[in-house]
Amino acid sequence: MNMRKIAIGLLAFALVAPSIASVSLKDKKEKKPKTEKKAKVDNKTKANKASSSNSPRKVQTINDVEAAILGIEKIVSHTLVEVEPIVQQICESQQTKKSVCPRIYVGAANAFWLKSGVSDTTYALKYIDKAIELDPHYGPAYMLKGDIYKWADDTTVAVNYYKKAIEMAPNDFRTYRKYVEFIGSGLDKIAARALESKGADEEAITEVRKRRTEMEAIYKTAKDFNPTFPYELECARLYTYLSLTTNETQKGIQFFDAAVQDSLDANDYAQRCAMMYQFIIDAPDGNTKLNVYNRIVNVCDSALVKFPTDYYILANGLNYLNGAYTLVKRQKGEALAEYKNKFSTKALEYGERLMATKDTLINNDDIYRYGIALMNRYKQQQGVDVLQELMARPNIDDKTVSKAMNAICEAYRDLGEYEKAENAYEELIKTLDAKGSLQVAHYTDYASMLKLQAEESFGQQMIDTYMKACKVYERGAEKFPEYAPYLYYYAMQVCKNDVLDPDKTLELAIKPAKKAYDILKNKERYDGDEDQIMNSVCFCLVDYYYNKKKDYPAAKQYVLKYYQLVKGTESEESFAGILRRRYKMKI
Numbered sequence: 001m002n003m004r005k006i007a008i009g010l011l012a013f014a015l016v017a018p019s020i021a022s023v024s025l026k027d028k029k030e031k032k033p034k035t036e037k038k039a040k041v042d043n044k045t046k047a048n049k050a051s052s053s054n055s056p057r058k059v060q061t062i063n064d065v066e067a068a069i070l071g072i073e074k075i076v077s078h079t080l081v082e083v084e085p086i087v088q089q090i091c092e093s094q095q096t097k098k099s100v101c102p103r104i105y106v107g108a109a110n111a112f113w114l115k116s117g118v119s120d121t122t123y124a125l126k127y128i129d130k131a132i133e134l135d136p137h138y139g140p141a142y143m144l145k146g147d148i149y150k151w152a153d154d155t156t157v158a159v160n161y162y163k164k165a166i167e168m169a170p171n172d173f174r175t176y177r178k179y180v181e182f183i184g185s186g187l188d189k190i191a192a193r194a195l196e197s198k199g200a201d202e203e204a205i206t207e208v209r210k211r212r213t214e215m216e217a218i219y220k221t222a223k224d225f226n227p228t229f230p231y232e233l234e235c236a237r238l239y240t241y242l243s244l245t246t247n248e249t250q251k252g253i254q255f256f257d258a259a260v261q262d263s264l265d266a267n268d269y270a271q272r273c274a275m276m277y278q279f280i281i282d283a284p285d286g287n288t289k290l291n292v293y294n295r296i297v298n299v300c301d302s303a304l305v306k307f308p309t310d311y312y313i314l315a316n317g318l319n320y321l322n323g324a325y326t327l328v329k330r331q332k333g334e335a336l337a338e339y340k341n342k343f344s345t346k347a348l349e350y351g352e353r354l355m356a357t358k359d360t361l362i363n364n365d366d367i368y369r370y371g372i373a374l375m376n377r378y379k380q381q382q383g384v385d386v387l388q389e390l391m392a393r394p395n396i397d398d399k400t401v402s403k404a405m406n407a408i409c410e411a412y413r414d415l416g417e418y419e420k421a422e423n424a425y426e427e428l429i430k431t432l433d434a435k436g437s438l439q440v441a442h443y444t445d446y447a448s449m450l451k452l453q454a455e456e457s458f459g460q461q462m463i464d465t466y467m468k469a470c471k472v473y474e475r476g477a478e479k480f481p482e483y484a485p486y487l488y489y490y491a492m493q494v495c496k497n498d499v500l501d502p503d504k505t506l507e508l509a510i511k512p513a514k515k516a517y518d519i520l521k522n523k524e525r526y527d528g529d530e531d532q533i534m535n536s537v538c539f540c541l542v543d544y545y546y547n548k549k550k551d552y553p554a555a556k557q558y559v560l561k562y563y564q565l566v567k568g569t570e571s572e573e574s575f576a577g578i579l580r581r582r583y584k585m586k587i
Helices: 002-015 025-029 034-039 045-047 064-078 083-092 103-115 122-133 138-151 155-168 171-185 189-197 202-225 231-242 246-258 265-279 286-306 313-326 334-357 364-376 380-391 398-415 420-437 440-455 461-481 481-497 501-518 531-549 552-565 572-583
Strands: none
Touching: 002 034, 002 064, 002 171, 025 552, 045 501, 045 531, 064 083, 083 103, 103 122, 103 138, 103 171, 122 171, 138 155, 138 171, 138 364, 155 171, 171 231, 189 202, 189 231, 231 246, 231 265, 246 265, 246 501, 265 286, 265 313, 286 313, 313 334, 334 364, 364 380, 364 398, 380 398, 398 420, 398 481, 420 440, 440 572, 461 501, 461 572, 501 531, 531 552, 552 572
16 A cells, blocks of 8 residues: 555544544643643644735645645644654645645644644654745745744744745735734733832833834834734734833723724723723723713723624623712712713613623623612612522622622612611621621621611601611721721710700710720820811710719819810810819819
């Protein structure tokens, strides 16, 4: 049997019985030497490359060639026999007097390099040279050669071959992208380092800008050779991960704006929105944030027309719209009321469309945001149902549980179902305390809800509810000693509420006031609002013991402390007089 028949037989065997004729690349990689890490190249991209030859000679049918390359890959990975002569026969079988096929030689070279299990560069380079011999203008041959030398850490030779690929096939967009990919290798990590340094790592910043400029120049060359090259879009993609300043981010957005919009894919829209969102983070005021949100929403809407079921468009759009609604929901005015309606309506639309896709990428954050979107459109009970189902999921994390339970509490509060809201807050505190993720804000939110309930109540029910709020603040103070002065102060303020009977509540205010005082009395310097807190609790204690109870011995320490606090103010002399007259102190 001659070699051609063996080749044809093995090719047929490889195509019809790949599970028998091949050993997986994954299994082979485990046996590779340490240098295998360098060989991570996008095989799929290479395997799908079509001929870009500038030669007038006829090229073989792509489907036939790709089928033959697939067969070669299977044969090369089946190392029980010496396969190179067989591969050579298959490659030659694709050449005729009227047609030439450099593609199959490049495919064979790629197979020897990445499919053989031993990174055989000797045969790989041999077959690349054969492809170049057949068609000197076949760009992928030079690109693959550059890849091999890059893998071998011979960057100088690699650069020469990438440039040669551009020279030989200037109209092949892949050659420019491959060269840019080479220049940008590892640059994302350098850019991350530059950003983390906040301007301190000048070496990283300089390197990023230098290489980014080179990459832009290569794309400009591609545009000069072929006006149809998407120069603006490719540059925009560079800036999505290589922008170091606000101005550079803005330049990337401008590239996106200038790009042919029909050429943008779903990820481009997502990255464009992410870049715009940076201006919300850095915005100095609400109006600026609102304007940026509007621009982001417009981009998301445009993307949705082209990609109506894309997960990233729907998920990111839902997130941005919820954020936009949060920005305006507490604001007043007809114009802002219009924005509230717009953002909440669109957020729910995005959320419902996202959930309808049943995409496997949908995660707990997406479900949480959908629940919030329902609540923002006055569908609180439906939102509660969604969030309760979310919390029942086995992979839920503590942070999401906290957010979901908080939202449920607020939903019941908004519905005026305060008993359910109380139960929900108690369950929230109990659950998060057990998980070790309880925060002081959970107590303050709970107390705020109770105060809101009290404001809508009458008589004894109002008083009882205010007292509940006071006790919640005190519970929080006991749980979080570092916030105790603030929480006892809040409890005191609840008891001193003007709508309550002072004769019945002032005595209740003394308890939290004394606790705040005892915590702060020995401090030499007050931090933050502690000065204001001490001033208020001191005055409350003086008012109670000195003015109301006439218990002058008990009032003495508070009067003296209050005098020290008001030195240099209009009240100084008044309290100095009390200390001199009542307590015979030399002031």
